[in-house]
Amino acid sequence: MSEQKLRSQQWFGKTGKDGFIYRAWMKNQGIPDDYFQGKPVIGICNTWSELTPCNAHFRELAEFVKKGVIEAGGFPVEFPVMSLGETLIKPTAMLYRNLASMDVEESIRANPIDGVVLMCGCDKTTPSLVMGACSVDLPSLVISGGPMMKGKFKGKEIGTSDVWRFAEAYKLGELSQAEFIEAEACMARTPGHCAVMGTASTMATMVEALGLSLPQNAAIPAADVRRKVLAQQSGRRIVEMVKEDLKLSKVLNRQAFENAIRVNAATGGSTNFVIHLLAIAGRIGVELDLDDFDKFSKQVPLLANIQPSGVHFMEDLYYAGGLPALMNQMKEFLHTDIITVNGKTVGENIANTPIYDSNIISTLETAFKPDSGIAVVKGNLAPNGAVVKPSAASPELFKHRGKAVVFENIEDYHARVDDPNLDIDETSVMVLKNVGPKGYPGMAEVGNMGIPKKLLEKGVKDMVRISDGRMSGTGFGTVVLHVSPESAAGGPLNWVQNGDYISLDLDNRSIHWEVSDEELEARKLAQPFQAQAHIRGYVGLFIDRVSQAHEGADFDFLKGGSGSVVTRDSH
Known part of the structure; x- marks a missing residue:
């Protein structure tokens, strides 16, 4: 060489x-x-x-x-x-x-x-x-x-x-x-x-x-x-x-x-x-x-x-x-x-790598669960898609229809989730807005919202939860994540209201928000979308240039490499 x-x-x-x-x-x-x-x-x-x-x-x-x-x-x-x-x-x-x-x-x-x-x-x-x-x-x-x-x-x-x-x-x-x-x-x-x-x-x-x-x-x-x-x-x-x-x-x-x-x-x-x-x-x-x-x-x-x-x-x-x-x-x-x-x-x-414990690693014929990987659901609530992890979700909730209980942001969620007067039951669908790439900003791992205390006391272990945020890999539950476009980018999620019906059909990879186009337009007129005000420094750069979740949430100016060029001598 x-x-x-x-x-x-x-x-x-x-x-x-x-x-x-x-x-x-x-x-x-x-x-x-x-x-x-x-x-x-x-x-x-x-x-x-x-x-x-x-x-x-x-x-x-x-x-x-x-x-x-x-x-x-x-x-x-x-x-x-x-x-x-x-x-x-x-x-x-x-x-x-x-x-x-x-x-x-x-x-x-x-x-x-x-x-x-x-x-x-x-x-x-x-x-x-x-x-x-x-x-x-x-x-x-x-x-x-x-x-x-x-x-x-x-x-x-x-x-x-x-x-x-x-x-x-x-x-x-x-x-x-x-x-x-x-x-x-x-x-x-x-x-x-x-x-x-x-x-x-x-x-x-x-x-x-x-x-x-x-x-x-x-x-x-x-x-x-x-x-x-x-x-x-x-x-x-x-x-x-x-x-x-x-x-x-x-x-x-x-x-x-x-x-x-x-x-x-x-x-x-x-x-x-x-x-x-x-x-x-x-x-x-x-x-x-x-x-x-x-x-x-x-x-x-x-x-x-x-x-x-x-x-x-x-x-x-x-x-x-x-x-x-x-x-x-x-x-x-x-x-x-x-x-x-x-x-x-x-x-x-x-090649030639045996399994030493079949309780930990299975063969294809003896798999632990048939549902695995990442399920991508789409619909009028998530035109560019959202993701669900079936292996960590509850099969009985794979197909579910319920009324939305909406939290406008993470602060709203923390303030109200354990309020005994919160109008919510185990059939409800919890919706969290403004926790996506631009909205949080940074798309925090808050999508697997904790279940309200009054439902935990009833023995409820899982509910359908929807957000434009992420979930820790250590988390679990029937959680719809990465809804795209996000609320803070003017996605449909921004206009979901308490009492709206939302249907999840994981087998058919769909998520449907039961609101007509006419009703959505009326809501947009009544509550016009407002983009975030510019913020200084790196956070401002992030909000201005980050792509949506379905594109990897990278900066738009970083896609594609520029190679290992050598800069000019500086001496």
């Missing part, structure tokens, strides 16, 4: 003043001269932050990536980018996904980097890093941080999905504040992201299904030493990828996206998968639309018995054979001849 083929040599291979400056200041870190003479420079894009607890172990994990890079003859350089911690950031980490992706894109493009290892964990860190890397299109590989070990509380195994159950028990007086505090430490007892198939685990599963990580990346627990071994192997492999010029665009073809959709169905992955995969496709230039998620999910049953769609945890999935064993069971649904980042095909990666 000649030096001219290495992008980094446009910095370190220069003679004279420019070369002196590029190399000299790097040498103050104790880097020997031979590192600048043709070694592939591997950027380690690290989202470590103490404000992102899921990624708080990444400093140590990065050292194992570096070991692998050095062993393979590469030159590792670790750099930070904006980290998004789902549990702390207000108003929602999703508001900053696109900003973080821009940080990643420009950090890679502006620096002497030949290949990148993307260190991802908490929900938005994975899509933001992959989106940014796609826009540059260098050889890139993902290493996820891994799920935390399952928790133990009062003799039971618990995970993040239990937060919703604990919240209902607390509301009913069945769980005290002291017990809540005890459960906190019992649940989050090791490093790592959520132990269930929440959005973080869905994203780790997504990158493995796309072929962007080494096999078994999705499920090895963060605390398991084999996660460190995988990181070291990833460091070795990225150096070889640079030599092979195996760029993201060579891995992320249309077939890879279809595989990811089908694997998401079989694993009961998060609805957030939709919005992130659409954004990634837009960055790499693959045509993908909302209907594809329904089309390629159909006929794929639930093969992973993992919460919230099942009962077990991510570490159990790993012990049962991991994602390769699950994918091997559904290989008839997959494109097995496409390349992945380890240089092997999907088929080669999943």
Whole structure:
């Protein structure tokens, strides 16, 4: 391999003043001269932050990536980018996904980097890093941080999905504040992201299904030493990828996206998968639309018995054979001849991978549930579509008609949901407006509205809920999400009123608002739509330029990559 083929040599291979400056200041870190003479420079894009607890172990994990890079003859350089911690950031980490992706894109493009290892964990860190890397299109590989070990509380195994159950028990007086505090430490007892198939685990599963990580990346627990071994192997492999010029665009073809959709169905992955995969496709230039998620999910049953769609945890999935064993069971649904980042095909990666526990991973013939994946519903309430997760919903509510109980925004919901005088019963349809991309802003995970206390006291466990927002991947229920266009963009949802009848027919993929066109026009005249006033700074940019949910909620000016161009010398 000649030096001219290495992008980094446009910095370190220069003679004279420019070369002196590029190399000299790097040498103050104790880097020997031979590192600048043709070694592939591997950027380690690290989202470590103490404000992102899921990624708080990444400093140590990065050292194992570096070991692998050095062993393979590469030159590792670790750099930070904006980290998004789902549990702390207000108003929602999703508001900053696109900003973080821009940080990643420009950090890679502006620096002497030949290949990148993307260190991802908490929900938005994975899509933001992959989106940014796609826009540059260098050889890139993902290493996820891994799920935390399952928790133990009062003799039971618990995970993040239990937060919703604990919240209902607390509301009913069945769980005290002291017990809540005890459960906190019992649940989050090791490093790592959520132990269930929440959005973080869905994203780790997504990158493995796309072929962007080494096999078994999705499920090895963060605390398991084999996660460190995988990181070291990833460091070795990225150096070889640079030599092979195996760029993201060579891995992320249309077939890879279809595989990811089908694997998401079989694993009961998060609805957030939709919005992130659409954004990634837009960055790499693959045509993908909302209907594809329904089309390629159909006929794929639930093969992973993992919460919230099942009962077990991510570490159990790993012990049962991991994602390769699950994918091997559904290989008839997959494109097995496409390349992945380890240089092997999907088929080669999943061959001869047995199931070790049939209670965790099923065969197609013994699937845990027939309904899985993402159902896309459309109708006059959601002309551009909305999504439902059938595997986490109640079958008796798949077909339902009820009167709307409307909350104009999240503050209205919090103020009234537990009012004993609220006119609502178990047949009602809860509707939440103004929590979409523009409306919140950032499209928060509030779509799985908590059920009113007076209905919980009656034993009601689920209701049809509709919003233009998102739902945590750890959540569950018969929840219609991502209604597009959203309220704040002038979508029909903006004019829904209390008492309007809404019909959901999941089998026929429809959602119908029983209001005539004439009545809708009258409401629009009586209550003209008003766009949000301009806000300064990044939030204003977000509201002005974010696309709708069915397009991935990315910025319109970021669709399509601009490549790994090298900027002019600045000296």
